[in-house]
Amino acid sequence: MTPSSFSDLAAARHAVRDFLPDPVPDEVLAAVLDDARTAPSWSNTRPFMLALATGERAERLRAAYVREFDRTLGAQHRERGALARLALTGNLPDGDYKVWAPYPEDLRVHSFAVGRALYRHVGVDRGDRAGRDKVNRRNCEAFGAPVIGFVLVHAGLMPFAALDAGLMLQTLFLSAKAHGVDSCPLGVLATWRRPFDAEFEAPADYGLITGFALGYASDAPVNDFRAERRAVRLVPTRS
Numbered sequence: 001m002t003p004s005s006f007s008d009l010a011a012a013r014h015a016v017r018d019f020l021p022d023p024v025p026d027e028v029l030a031a032v033l034d035d036a037r038t039a040p041s042w043s044n045t046r047p048f049m050l051a052l053a054t055g056e057r058a059e060r061l062r063a064a065y066v067r068e069f070d071r072t073l074g075a076q077h078r079e080r081g082a083l084a085r086l087a088l089t090g091n092l093p094d095g096d097y098k099v100w101a102p103y104p105e106d107l108r109v110h111s112f113a114v115g116r117a118l119y120r121h122v123g124v125d126r127g128d129r130a131g132r133d134k135v136n137r138r139n140c141e142a143f144g145a146p147v148i149g150f151v152l153v154h155a156g157l158m159p160f161a162a163l164d165a166g167l168m169l170q171t172l173f174l175s176a177k178a179h180g181v182d183s184c185p186l187g188v189l190a191t192w193r194r195p196f197d198a199e200f201e202a203p204a205d206y207g208l209i210t211g212f213a214l215g216y217a218s219d220a221p222v223n224d225f226r227a228e229r230r231a232v233r234l235v236p237t238r239s
Ligand SMILES: Cc1cc2nc3c(=O)[nH]c(=O)nc-3n(C[C@H](O)[C@H](O)[C@H](O)COP(=O)(O)O)c2cc1C
Pocket: 013, 014, 015, 016, 017, 114, 139, 184, 185, 186, 187, 188, 189, 210, 226, 227, 229
């Protein structure tokens, strides 16, 4: 491998938001998981677990996540009393981490910018609430990917467990790309625990930190979108 072949691989991976239904062969999935174990880990503890869903399980998960999403639409639209109604009916998002918490101000601008650019790319105007809901519902369906993955981290080794999980997940994504398999991290799936728990039995001390999708990109225009890739910032030295 040359430095430029690594750079090409790293640059080729991007978030894919529309997948073909074609399954990922088991042997390809196995090879990608094998590569994922090459990631470094805090004291070699590997304080994370993966869960993978395909076929009917993936379809049930898509439906369950869309149900949760649709239940929260009123709250997402900031309708009066919507949050209270969710609380009263026991339908508040029950994720292990606060996915909906406001971002720090200095970072929020970047999140807004990529969201704005993505909606514009797919032709959804600023005021088009139904259009946005449709895009976000598709997110809850893992964009139609044949493989839906989940990353769980040991609550007793945070934040290092999250760090390790990220190192592992990017290794997995790069390996997938090298095998011709596209991916998208799906933080939105960590908003709720219920759909995951209906399908998997995770140890009690493991929190669901993100989902992800694996599969083959369709030629839908959304997959031509490229997010800005800002340089890694360096902390200035003292003079
Ligand atoms: C932990 C994590 C969760 C993410 N969750 C989502 C998601 O739910 N939906 C989505 O469309 N993109 C999601 N993304 C993708 C980011 O928006 C994307 O990585 C970023 O805009 C940079 O684009 P690129 O990956 O194409 O380079 C997530 C990324 C990460 C790292």
